Amino acid sequence: xxxxxxxxxxxxxxxxxxxxxxxxxxxxxxxxxxxxxxxxxxxxxxxxxxxxxxxxxxxxxxxxxxxxxxxxxxxxxxxxxxxxxxxxxxxxxxxxxxxxxxxxxxxxxxxxxxxxxxxxxxxxxxxxxxxxxxxxxxxxxxxxxxxxxxxxxxxxxxxxxxxxxxxxxxxxxxxxxxxxxxxxxxxxxxxxxxxxxxxxxxxxxxxxxx
Amino acid sequence: xxxxxxxxxxxxxxxxxxxxxxxxxxxxxxxxxxxxxxxxxxxxxxxxxxxxxxxxxxxxxxxxxxxxxxxxxxxxxxxxxxxxxxxxxxxxxxxxxxxxxxxxxxxxxxxxxxxxxxxxxxxxxxxxxxxxxxxxxxxxxxxxxxxxxxxxxxxxxxxxxxxxxxxx
Numbered sequence: 001x002x003x004x005x006x007x008x009x010x011x012x013x014x015x016x017x018x019x020x021x022x023x024x025x026x027x028x029x030x031x032x033x034x035x036x037x038x039x040x041x042x043x044x045x046x047x048x049x050x051x052x053x054x055x056x057x058x059x060x061x062x063x064x065x066x067x068x069x070x071x072x073x074x075x076x077x078x079x080x081x082x083x084x085x086x087x088x089x090x091x092x093x094x095x096x097x098x099x100x101x102x103x104x105x106x107x108x109x110x111x112x113x114x115x116x117x118x119x120x121x122x123x124x125x126x127x128x129x130x131x132x133x134x135x136x137x138x139x140x141x142x143x144x145x146x147x148x149x150x151x152x153x154x155x156x157x158x159x160x161x162x163x164x165x166x167x168x169x170x171x172x173x174x175x176x177x178x179x180x181x182x183x184x185x186x187x188x189x190x191x192x193x194x195x196x197x198x199x200x201x202x203x204x205x206x207x208x209x210x
Numbered sequence: 211x212x213x214x215x216x217x218x219x220x221x222x223x224x225x226x227x228x229x230x231x232x233x234x235x236x237x238x239x240x241x242x243x244x245x246x247x248x249x250x251x252x253x254x255x256x257x258x259x260x261x262x263x264x265x266x267x268x269x270x271x272x273x274x275x276x277x278x279x280x281x282x283x284x285x286x287x288x289x290x291x292x293x294x295x296x297x298x299x300x301x302x303x304x305x306x307x308x309x310x311x312x313x314x315x316x317x318x319x320x321x322x323x324x325x326x327x328x329x330x331x332x333x334x335x336x337x338x339x340x341x342x343x344x345x346x347x348x349x350x351x352x353x354x355x356x357x358x359x360x361x362x363x364x365x366x367x368x369x370x371x372x373x374x375x376x377x378x
Contacts, residue, residue, distance in 0.1 A: 015226030
């Protein structure tokens with residue numbers, strides 16, 4: 001007599017298809033993600049309820065932190081090279097092609113112009129060591145405007161030349177930074193007739209605006 | 211007698227569940243880091259600063275202006291009208307939900323009702339205030355929907371006032 005077979009549904013599901021899909025997505029996200037460079041000057045930005053994101057392109061960021069140290073960075077490698085070229089004309093310091101290429105990869109920097117070559121020559125890890133870069137001088141010397149002022153102007157011209165767009169300026173300040181340092185930056189911006197700029201903030205997590 | 215399954219024809223199967231787990235974990239990580247890492251930006255428009263004629267100050271009605279002075283220790287002080295003869299205040303407050311916000315909301319309404327025009331807020335940060343205070347007060351302006359506000363410089367008389375109230 002034949003046995004009665006009770007068909008049992010198997011509890012294991014074939015995971016192959018799911019695995020395929022998930023790895024496809026994973027590959028996609030890895031490829032589209034932009035590698036984030038470490039900030040040379042890490043700051044803790046204050047929180048606000050604003051929802052507008054910082055734009056990616058045509059943006060110059062002035063980072064203020066660590067008791068008034070100023071760092072400057074501009075978006076786009078080509079813009080950075082052009083900015084450096086303008087600055088090298090201005091201060092008559094030549095930069096080699098290699099140095100320009102290395103500078104193009106630097107997200108931000110905070111050294112007086114005289115020390116820029118040294119910083120460019122360093123590798124990424126050494127460059128971003130905290131406390132190494134003293135900040136860009138922001139005080140005007142005699143009748144000459146400050147170096148930070150010159151960098152911002154150079155970046156604005158470079159953005160205009162390469163992307164044919166106005167550069168937006170963002171101030172990224174540490175929450176504990178005293179107001180005079182921020183005021184200095186605002187004064188430099190207003191000195192170039194930039195009356196509109198952005199303050200970089202975090203998103204406030206708790207339900208604050210109620 | 212126990213049966214031995216000796217039929218070696220079965221395909222070797224690998225359990226893919228941990229692999230899928232890992233893949234989804236990584237997907238989540240990449241998704242979060244790419245979209246959420248972007249900081250937010252608060253747009254600020256400063257009044258045009260004319261270096262030639264600094265005396266060219268805008269005259270506004272006293273009953274429409276509210277001045278907020280930012281002092282030390284996350285405290286602020288506000289008054290209506292002019293410093294010499296304030297219509298109200300000066301009162302010390304802070305940046306929390308129950309600090310300056312109810313005052314602003316009330317004033318916005320009062321001024322609108324009394325004059326038919328909107329309230330003008332002048333923010334004067336002192337040297338002892340920090341960047342967080344500035345962002346907080348700007349944020350507060352956004353929250354209460356104050357459209358007319360500006361950041362100005364603080365004067366000596368106002369610093370004296372902050373000193374008197376112990377927040378400088």
